[in-house]
Structure formats: structure tokens, C-alpha cells
Amino acid sequence: MTLKLGIIGTNWITKMFVEAALATKQYELVAVYSRTEAKGQDFTTNFAGDQAVWTDLNDFLQSGIDVVYIASPNSLHFEQAYAAIEAGVNVIVEKSAFDNPEQYEKIYSLLQKNPTVKLFEAARHxxxxxxxxxxxxxxxxxxxxxxxxxxxxxxxxxxxxxxxxxxxxxxxxxxxxxxxxxxxxxxxxxxxxxxxxxxxxxxxxxxxxxxxxxxxxxxxxxxxxxxxxxxxxxxxxxxxxxxxxxxxxxxxxxxxxxxxxxxxxxxxxxxxxxxxxxxxMVQEAEFFANILQNKLQTPNDYEEATILSQKVNLVLTKLRHSAGIKFPSDQ
Missing domain, CATH: 3.30.360.10 (Dihydrodipicolinate Reductase; domain 2)
Structure with missing residues (x-):
């Protein structure tokens, strides 16, 4: 079985991730979300197959995708990931995943209510x-x-x-x-x-x-x-x-x-x-797919990845605040 992949963001890193995902033979790119139809259509020309382009986020998330890769500006990650989890779609979100522990706690609580959905932070190295x-x-x-x-x-x-x-x-x-x-x-x-x-x-x-x-x-x-x-x-x-x-x-x-x-x-x-x-990005794409398709031999890998992501989020926030840097979502 291949995972039906949708992507948010049409920049160079999204192209690199899609190429990595396709190289694993475990994903199929089926849907692209973009603010404009033209940008979305232009992105699809990089890949074979027939990908639907959506400019409405809810329609995109209801289009039958199994997992979404989010590479939009950081400030949009929380809202888009939250909507995906509510729609029952697994999430791969580019680093840094969320602005602060408050956002992460809301995402974690939503995941607890949707136990079949998984979330990953893409930290390729x-x-x-x-x-x-x-x-x-x-x-x-x-x-x-x-x-x-x-x-x-x-x-x-x-x-x-x-x-x-x-x-x-x-x-x-x-x-x-x-x-x-x-x-x-x-x-x-x-x-x-x-x-x-x-x-x-x-x-x-x-x-x-x-x-x-x-x-x-x-x-x-x-x-x-x-x-x-x-x-x-x-x-x-x-x-x-x-x-x-x-x-x-x-x-x-x-x-x-x-x-x-x-x-x-x-x-x-x-x-x-x-x-x-x-x-x-091939090895991270393969890691995510193996978890989503229950192919991993070590059952704690997903939990360890989630805990690590939360630790990074916590320290990132403390570091920002120590330098006096505040984001709008910190208010």
C-alpha cells in the first residue's frame, strides 16, 4: 500500500521532500494546497501523475489524503496541523513545528482525542x-x-x-x-x-x-x-x-x-x-512511512520522536524569550 500524500507549500523544500517520499516507494503525491491555482499547477509539473490542486484548506483535507506535509511559513503550522488532525489526516510538519509549548500542548491534546492520527516534525538530519x-x-x-x-x-x-x-x-x-x-x-x-x-x-x-x-x-x-x-x-x-x-x-x-x-x-x-x-530527506520520509504503515520493529520510535520534538520546542521557546524575542502567538 502507498500513502496518499498531500502537500502544503510549493517551495524548494517541498519539492525535495516529495522527491524523497516518492523515492521510498511508500508515497503517492495526489493533492497540492496552494494559495493560488497557478502556483499549485506549476508545482505539479515537477511530478508525473495526476495531482489535484486545491485553494480551500478544508476541501484539500477532505480529499482523501492519508498524510499531509506542511511547509508553509512557521506561523501557519499550528492552524494547518490542527485542522489536519481534526480531519483525521496524519501530519508531517517542517521544523520548527510550533511556536511555543502552549501550541504544542493543544496539538498533543487533540492527538489524544484522535488516537489513529500521528504527527511528526521533519528534522531530516x-x-x-x-x-x-x-x-x-x-x-x-x-x-x-x-x-x-x-x-x-x-x-x-x-x-x-x-x-x-x-x-x-x-x-x-x-x-x-x-x-x-x-x-x-x-x-x-x-x-x-x-x-x-x-x-x-x-x-x-x-x-x-x-x-x-x-x-x-x-x-x-x-x-x-x-x-x-x-x-x-x-x-x-x-x-x-x-x-x-x-x-x-x-x-x-x-x-x-x-x-x-x-x-x-x-x-x-x-x-x-x-x-x-x-x-x-529520504531517510526521514521512510521513517515516517514505516510508522504510519506499522513496519517499524521498535515500537517506541514514534513516542521517542514526539518527546524529542516537544523538548526542542520547549528549549527553543526559552531561548527566544531569553533574547527578548516574542512572536504574536506568545501573547
Missing amino acids: IYQDNFKIIEQKVNQMAHISGATFVYEKYSSRFDDYLAGKKPNVLSREFSAGALADLGVYPLYAAIKLFGLPDDQFYFATLLDNGADGRGTVILRYPKFDVTLIFGKSANSYELSEIHGRRDTIVIDNIAELGEVKYDDGQGNVTVISQPAPDNP
């Missing part, structure tokens, strides 16, 4: 084989002294901001900014590897509109700190590292996970990663 290799190596290290994760990439929309425009991805009104976008990757990695921190601090570089263009996060654990450096207003080519005592895991990019090395501190450096997939 933690499902990749190379992340699992990092996780295994961390568990083998005798001591952790700390870590630094870097993901700083100049946004194609930053030129628009400099020109006086108001791009959604750099706007508090759309629940966006550096932390809510690129910052989610290193934060997800830190919490997946080390758990919830005892404390967290965000030193944000704010734009004129009050959104964060870049920033540095310090996560405090009982015996070490983890530093996260990320942003959308510059490019960084710094490596990410996890420190033992003498030994170190060296990662070329904490989000892309192209190459991972283990340096034992005694002159021996080993590449421990596998070749990165052409499409980094």
Missing part, C-alpha cells in the same frame, strides 16, 4: 545514517567535555531584507528568524545527543525588525557546555566538534552531515561516516 553513527560514537566515548555545532548560511532572502522588503523567513510576524530556522538543526542535534540542558542562553544579533539574523546559544549541562552558532546573514565554514578528553568527533556540517571523522588524539584520524545521500 537526525534520521540520517551519519547522525546515527555520531550517536553511537558519542555513547562509546569515555568522557564528554563539550561540543560546538555551527550552521551559518547566508539566506537568499537576506538581500530582500537589506533592500527594505519583508521576507517571511526573517520576520517575527511569521514566527521566523535564525533560531527558528537554521538554529533548529544544531539544537535538535544537541538535545538528541545530550538531552535537555540544565539552563540555556541565547545571545542574538537582532535585525531592525526585531527578528534574529544570527546568534550564539550556550546550553549548560552538569559537567559541560554545548555552544551553537548559527545565522542567516553570513556564511561560515567552521567545523562542528564533540570533545572527549583527547579524542574528538569532527563533523563537516551539523545539518548536512557530509563527512564525520574520529580523531583519537594520538595521531589516528578515521572517517566514520558513510557517503551522504543525494536527497537528505
